[in-house]
Amino acid sequence: MSDKKIYLSQDEMPRQWYNIVPDLPGGLQPPLDPETKQPMGPEKLAAVFPMALLEQEMSANRWIDIPEEVREVLTIWRPSPLVRADKLEAAIGTRAKIFYKYEGISPAGSHKPNSAVAQAYYNKREGVKRLATETGAGQWGSSLAFATNKFGLECKVYMVRVSFDQKPYRKAMMHTYGAEVVASPSPDTAFGRSVLARDPETPGSLGIAISEALEDAASRDDTKYALGSVLNHVIHHQTIVGLETKKQFEKIGLYPDVVVGCCGGGSNFAGLAGPFMADMLDGSRKGTRFVGVEPASCPTLTKGVIAYDFGDVAQMTPLLPMYTLGHDYIPPGIHAGGLRYHGMAPIVSAMLREKLFEPIAVKQLECFEAGVLFARAEGIIPAPESCHAVRGAIMEALKDPNDPKVIVFNLSGHGLLDLASYEQFFEGNLVNYEYPAEAVAAATRNLPKI
Amino acid sequence: MSDKKIYLSQDEMPRQWYNIVPDLPGGLQPPLDPETKQPMGPEKLAAVFPMALLEQEMSANRWIDIPEEVREVLTIWRPSPLVRADKLEAAIGTRAKIFYKYEGISPAGSHKPNSAVAQAYYNKREGVKRLATETGAGQWGSSLAFATNKFGLECKVYMVRVSFDQKPYRKAMMHTYGAEVVASPSPDTAFGRSVLARDPETPGSLGIAISEALEDAASRDDTKYALGSVLNHVIHHQTIVGLETKKQFEKIGLYPDVVVGCCGGGSNFAGLAGPFMADMLDGSRKGTRFVGVEPASCPTLTKGVIAYDFGDVAQMTPLLPMYTLGHDYIPPGIHAGGLRYHGMAPIVSAMLREKLFEPIAVKQLECFEAGVLFARAEGIIPAPESCHAVRGAIMEALKDPNDPKVIVFNLSGHGLLDLASYEQFFEGNLVNYEYPAEAVAAATRNLPKI
Secondary structure (H helix, E strand, O other): OOOOEEOOOHHHOOOEEEOOHHHOOOOOOOOEOOOOOOEOOHHHHOOOOOHHHHHHHHOOOOEEEOOHHHHHHHOOOOOOOEEEOHHHHHHHOOOOEEEEEEOOOOOOOEOOHHHHHHHHHHHHHOOOOEEEEEEOOOHHHHHHHHHHHHOOOEEEEEEEHHHHHHOHHHHHHHHHOOOEEEEEOOOOOHHHHHHHHHOOOOOOOHHHHHHHHHHHHHHOOOEEEOOOOOOHHHHHHHHHHHHHHHHHHHHOOOOOOEEEEEOOOOHHHHHHHHHHHHHHHOOOOOOOEEEEEEEOOOOHHHHOEEEEEEOOOOOOOOEEEEEEOOOOOOOOOOOOHHHOOOEOOHHHHHHHHOOOOEEEEEOHHHHHHHHHHHHHHHOOOEOHHHHHHHHHHHHHHHHOOOOOOEEEEEEOEEOHHHHHHHHHHHOOOOOOOOOOHHHHHHHOOOOOEO | OOOOEEOOOHHHOOOEEEOOHHHOOOOOOOOEOOOOOOEOOHHHHOOOOOHHHHHHHHOOOOEEEOOHHHHHHHOOOOOOOEEEOHHHHHHHOOOOEEEEEEOOOOOOOEOOHHHHHHHHHHHHHOOOOEEEEEEOOOHHHHHHHHHHHHOOOEEEEEEEHHHHHHOHHHHHHHHHOOOEEEEEOOOOOHHHHHHHHHOOOOOOOHHHHHHHHHHHHHHOOOEEEOOOOOOHHHHHHHHHHHHHHHHHHHHOOOOOOEEEEEOOOOHHHHHHHHHHHHHHHOOOOOOOEEEEEEEOOOOHHHHOEEEEEEOOOOOOOOEEEEEEOOOOOOOOOOOOHHHOOOEOOHHHHHHHHOOOOEEEEEOHHHHHHHHHHHHHHHOOOEOHHHHHHHHHHHHHHHHOOOOOOEEEEEEOEEOHHHHHHHHHHHOOOOOOOOOOHHHHHHHOOOOOEO
């Protein structure tokens, strides 16, 4: 057997991101202006995003150069290792070869900094002094805190109140990297104050936090806004994960039969899967299967409808063409906070519409079971989000344990700052949730279908 | 410049541990039986340690084979990377080349599993079913939890009450790896019950926890005891760190001018420094400097005396030849819990007596400052213990910023489960402590000097 860990040299780190949009058979619908229902151009978004990112958002180029300044910061942890999960294989008794791409070695502990570094760079280049963003569980906020510090930008993070209180370590991490963090809703924005006036005890929500960060960015000349998933440019940035993984498989003379990732906003799954899908789309490879794993409590891909919907609860974003459970849907408080999103990235939604991958929904308890199994075998305690991918990979490996197929999944983050949720699992305090299809139908009835 | 990260292949992982004892110019005094004051042979310790570890403890062999079963588990995270801290160099403005050996990628997040895996293996091989141990901050308990699970042993961890309450994430980690954890003092041992009867609200101490684990091991036929530092065999196991680092420097054609590590029990520092010291002791290298960094609040090396002293507060261990502040010394509650130890490993004490390294004491606040600087530059948030080594390396690099000397330090662990202490640092709640030399003199007056 080759080494457990397959490394790339710094020189082998990709020099371009992959943009799958021109390769999608049915193309990608544009976002719509909620007022006119007409396609929305970059000019309306220029108040909150730098032009370079808007260009990437609309780009029809298959390849986008990664600036040398971005690559330089990425070398702090990239290329990330591809690891053979041989101890997991033995623990579950399969002849499948299971590999994981480990993104938890980044400063924030997940794949999120791959985009945060790029976003901070482009903002800096266009003279922006300060970024505002929201964070739920804290992964994205930590990533942007690190990235902005690297490029000498200020950073303000609106962190959902309930997470702000429950996850003090995430807050401490953002402080360590030099960001300002407030609980959202906050007294710092008009929208935050209005929510607090109605309900001073509100736990907050991602929708509220997005609105506060958008207001912050729109109301200050020196400030722009940054988002950690869903948008096309974020997914482009995350393809560095899949591009590296392809090179790593080349080194050991293998190619995956099954590619697995968890699905929240979509950048985690698409970042790994996209570059492999490209081989299927151009005909150079056949038969690769792609599996997107989502929580049963937030079954956007398996029970949602494809429609034009808002990206946020407060209806401040453009209308995006995507699978959605309806923008009013507040997923139950599962511990995979990064997967609690009502919609799905337009790119991933288009992939599903074209049947390029198979979505599956898994329950909370089986994900934590898989996470514990993985931790005892492979040493790394996975983030609750990544437990979904672990669970999906195990299911694939056990469909026929004698089939020596090659499975790769995105171990997108470690769970060291989520250990409280593991403890709740051990104490029997966690439950499964399932979102009934009828509820989805009711919630999405009035959305403009695609 | 070569790659930021220098990796070794699995095949390059060392196959033998290095035992520095036969190379120490003045040799090593044996431990003494507290009753007879005569050298203590292995038979008295056989009740709590397996024979294989006692043989290593007394071994005069320079090289000790690493069993294949141990290497197999170590491959889960080893070989660990050697990393060029080029961003730190730029941040502080030095021409020194700074490298760190990163042990934080292990399951427990530090170097501790290097010995835990070996100890679990030897106990398993001798038919032991269960290990008992103590843990302060939780690093060692987490490591032994992981290692015992790997070899199918049960594990019980007596965790100092104050840490048990303050560090719920460490407890959750030990549960994830399958260990049983109780707050010490506990009602599970006679000694624990006696302490609780006197003071039900006691915060506990490492000394009490050691006594409980020793009682547990001595009172059950199926159980032995495991210790995470101080002893010779632990230091042998940790030399894998330095041996790998030497190979990594060979790959890039460099050799360190200065080797830096933090000093608590001693295995962290000696694990990295020992194999380089060997080159000095056999005359093949000259002029390498070694710097051991300890907290000013627990200045064992810089203010302690070398004497025969107990390893624990309850006087249950043999008398060990070491630098000590007196076994009654309870260091103040600094956040580098792993460095709060009154004594120093006999091997490291002998190194100091022979003037093989330079000890320095640094204060708590300057260590956290160094940790924050490192985190912003290099992405990794260091454990408070490792911040001492970061601080030491920076001091060396800035002595003459134009001197392009090569510095390597042991980044022995990440601080992700210590972020609460960083938050206290930011909030201005931390203070410096210094332990006055007069107090040491008084506390060690009656110890048998060496």
